[in-house]
Amino acid sequence: MKASSRWLSLAVAGAAALTALALSACVGGQRQKVTLMLDWVPNTNHTGIYVALDKGWYREQGIDLEIIQPAESGVEQVVGSGQAHFGISFAEWLTSARAQGVPIVSIAAIIQHNSSGFASPAEKGLTRPRDFEGKRYGGSGLDIERAMLQALMACDGADAGKIEFVDTGYADFFVVTQRDVDFAWIYYGWTGIEAQVRGLPINVVWLRDYLECVPDYYTPVIISGEQLIAEKPGLVRRFMAATARGYDFAIQQPDEAATILGKYAEADPELIRRSQAWLSTRYREDGPPRWGYQEADVWARFIKWMADNGLVAEGVDPNKAFTNDFLP
């Protein structure tokens, strides 16, 4: 089956190669066109990439990087099928994708620890999981949201069955918590900082504070396809060399990195600056050997947690889900 499935990939790759050839012939350079697909609008999770792009570090590595933004979802499929070389994903998405056979691998953890939490306007007084009983949660209706809340609330002797789940899609946190719901799941590094900038006090129940119930995981991560990794390891290595240089720069010089990101992201410059100041200390928190480094234990614990909670079937191999081999 493997051999014949390659026919399809070959046909697709062939068509892509012809297009790429035609394009590069026009440009005339020797640089390779590489596509990266973001997870969402450009934000401080992506700073290192934009810094490397802006400073020409991808070009130095012979890479002509094009950054694409998705409308809704599909990064994992697009990278898995080889239509994009790299993408931004999350441990939970990557695990679900691999469980369905999508051949993607995490090649770097952008942030070392889970920086997400369940947030609510401060006046609602929701400071610990127990307080969520009888409240309205606004999310995307994903199974993992229910599983997270169940685990978190069980941890605090409470019952997630008493939460009212409202599907609010990807609507703005500040809009929905004013009207439709009491709390929502946010990334502190962006939405939490935005609350600070707007002067709206919020309470956050950090997932990080309940690690005995929900293990830590890498979110977000940079992904690539198994085929690209097997066939062009050099390209992946050169891409990661420039990317890591960008993130190292963002760690050392948050202000300048924020200014660079501001050229590409359509967001409030003040939000970018303060989000960057917050996140720059977390890209390499707790002293991993280098930026992007991923621990096998973290992946194993989280994938086991997902399987135990029925979010994926058993049998996703943690050691195939990630690699540190391409970090400089």
Place this chain on the structure above:
Amino acid sequence: MPRPFWRHSSRWGPAALLVGLLLAAWEAFARLTAAPAWLLPAPSAIARAGVAAAPLLAGHVWRTLIEALLGLALAVVTGVGLAVLIDLSAVLKRALYPLLVVSQTVPTIALAPLLMVWFGFGLLPKVLVVALVCFFPVAMSMAQGLEATDPDLNALLASMGASRSQIFRKARFPGALPAAFGGLRIAATYSVIGAVIAEWVGASKGLGIFMIRASNSFLTARLFAAIALASVLSLVLFGAVLLLERLALPWYFAARRQERWEDIR
């Protein structure tokens, strides 16, 4: 007398055969290349996924159908209303016509998130999106139908002392209905797509949200099953409009049959 079902075979046969051939080619391609299920599932796998998800799907289909029907009803009311207004006065026509056309240049997908912010996550924003997509073909075709009334018929009724409103009710309005139903048929096929797009932006139930969840869970066969179901739903609504047309305009179809009969003679 309607023709028995089998007599239609010559009409539907070629299309059914083509669809069958395309599905067979797809099945063969997927099997021969052994394409991974997340990339390109075979039609047989899609059918299996659809059957397996049937209990889940029922509620979603129902919700999308309700949104499409309510939106369509709202579109008919506003569409016909606007067409009548346009027909009533030349000034109103000059005022409204450009606005109607401009309304169609606004991308629905950009409007849907705004409607959600204004009206929340319930039924209303979805119904509004469907109505926005569907009212235009109804309004346009109805207005055209009204405009196309035979001037001789107008003159005749007027000479017989009919008032303007009598002429409108007896001749112009019924005369415009065949054209309006043409527009309604187009609207019916759009309505399901409108509902699905509205659900993408944020919903708890419906085929659109089912598609997103299937895609987010990397269950491509399930996604295709939902797409197929959305097509079927559109076809059902299209068929329902055809049926309604036959029931509502018996005189029109009788006249058409008569003409055909005269042609043959």
